[in-house]
Amino acid sequence: MNEGARARRTEAAGPAPVRPEGFRARRFLPRARPPAPRASFWIQDSTAKLVVMLHLHRPIFRAVALASLLAACDATGAAPVRATFEADRAWKHLETQVALGPRPVGSEALEKLRVYLETELRAVGLEPKRETFDCPEAPFGPIRVTNVYADVVAPGADASKLPIVVLCSHFDTKLYGFKFVGANDGGSSTAVLLELARLIAASPSPRVVWRLLFLDGEEAQRAEWVDPDNRYGSRRHVEAMVKRGEHKRVKACIVLDMVGDADLVLTRDSYSDERLFKILCDTAKSIGLEQHIGRKSEQVSDDHLSFIAAKIPSLDLIDFHYGPDNTYWHTKEDTLEHCSKASLDVIGRLVVAALPAFEKFATR
Numbered sequence: 316m317n318e319g320a321r322a323r324r325t326e327a328a329g330p331a332p333v334r335p336e337g338f339r340a341r342r343f344l345p346r347a348r349p350p351a352p353r354a355s356f357w358i359q360d361s362t363a364k365l366v367v368m369l370h371l372h373r374p375i376f377r378a379v380a381l382a383s384l385l386a387a388c389d390a391t392g393a394a395p396v397r398a399t400f401e402a403d404r405a406w407k408h409l410e411t412q413v414a415l416g417p418r419p420v421g422s423e424a425l426e427k428l429r430v431y432l433e434t435e436l437r438a439v440g441l442e443p444k445r446e447t448f449d450c451p452e453a454p455f456g457p458i459r460v461t462n463v464y465a466d467v468v469a470p471g472a473d474a475s476k477l478p479i480v481v482l483c484s485h486f487d488t489k490l491y492g493f494k495f496v497g498a499n500d501g502g503s504s505t506a507v508l509l510e511l512a513r514l515i516a517a518s519p520s521p522r523v524v525w526r527l528l529f530l531d532g533e534e535a536q537r538a539e540w541v542d543p544d545n546r547y548g549s550r551r552h553v554e555a556m557v558k559r560g561e562h563k564r565v566k567a568c569i570v571l572d573m574v575g576d577a578d579l580v581l582t583r584d585s586y587s588d589e590r591l592f593k594i595l596c597d598t599a600k601s602i603g604l605e606q607h608i609g610r611k612s613e614q615v616s617d618d619h620l621s622f623i624a625a626k627i628p629s630l631d632l633i634d635f636h637y638g639p640d641n642t643y644w645h646t647k648e649d650t651l652e653h654c655s656k657a658s659l660d661v662i663g664r665l666v667v668a669a670l671p672a673f674e675k676f677a678t679r
């Protein structure tokens with residue numbers, strides 16, 4: 316691993332908060348993981364965080380459920396029904412990416428992945444777009460990056476008038492002289508975002524546009540992470556939005572990155588918007604996943620910085636402690652064996668459960 320790069324990518328943000336009684340160092344003691352509720356359908360109203368299990372076997376229950384659902388819609392204006400996040404599907408998306416081998420900027424493998432992303436997005440009824448940018452500032456000569464994104468718009472809605480919430484993940488992997496397959500770094504979040512696309516496309520919101528954005532060129536060309544040699548895709552995406560004036564409608568950006576760590580504890584990133592981070596914490600608590608939220612505050616440089624530069628409130632969902640002393644990060648150890656389907660399930664359920672609150676944030 317590259318210590319220099321790591322030092323530049325994360326710094327402690329002041330003194331660590333005092334650990335509450337009973338806090339246990341996560342690397343050394345097993346955590347109790349209470350089973351979280353699994354819901355095929357759920358309802359969440361605007362005033363109370365309520366997760367309701369519905370067993371829709373009998374017509375009367377179905378009628379009651381439908382009435383409750385309509386009431387919930389009235390209260391929030393949101394479309395609160397979503398299918399279940401299927402970790403099996405996400406894991407297959409991850410295996411597919413890893414099977415392509417290293418996927419650095421400009422590679423044939425990355426283009427194959429791009430086509431895979433587009434195919435999967437079309438399969439769930441979305442219309443993916445490509446945007447290509449030349450980046451002459453790259454340190455070893457110009458590079459070309461191509462992002463893929465799809466907007467989820469409710470039927471009949473005027474997308475040009477709605478607020479936008481961006482959910483994004485980078486899908487490139489860092490270029491190394493060894494075989495770096497980026498199962499966690501690049502692969503895991505892309506897999507989760509693709510499965511989220513299926514769910515969100517199945518229940519579009521009449522109140523917001525969900526933008527599913529797959530970013531190229533997050534990784535630095537050099538070993539070290541030094542601006543502007545990083546975030547090529549996200550920086551250009553934001554610049555393009557600013558040119559169109561579209562950035563004014565983007566009310567939140569949620570970045571997913573390195574979410575497949577078998578020992579998943581999301582880093583408390585101090586660049587992230589506090590209100591969005593609170594939504595994450597409250598949601599995690601409401602569904603019994605709070606043990607996956609870290610306590611120590613750190614600054615993590617990631618694609619969210621491009622959105623923050625345009626004053627868009629942003630949240631980085633990342634576990635930036637991968638393996639003992641982060642030794643799986645940016646090394647040949649970043650493999651499927653060090654990721655887990657259970658972690659993809661955790662992050663998927665967490666984001667799905669938080670979507671109504673993100674939507675409320677965007678329409679406040």
Ligand SMILES: [Zn+2]
Nearest residue numbers: 489500534645
């Ligand atoms: Zn990386």
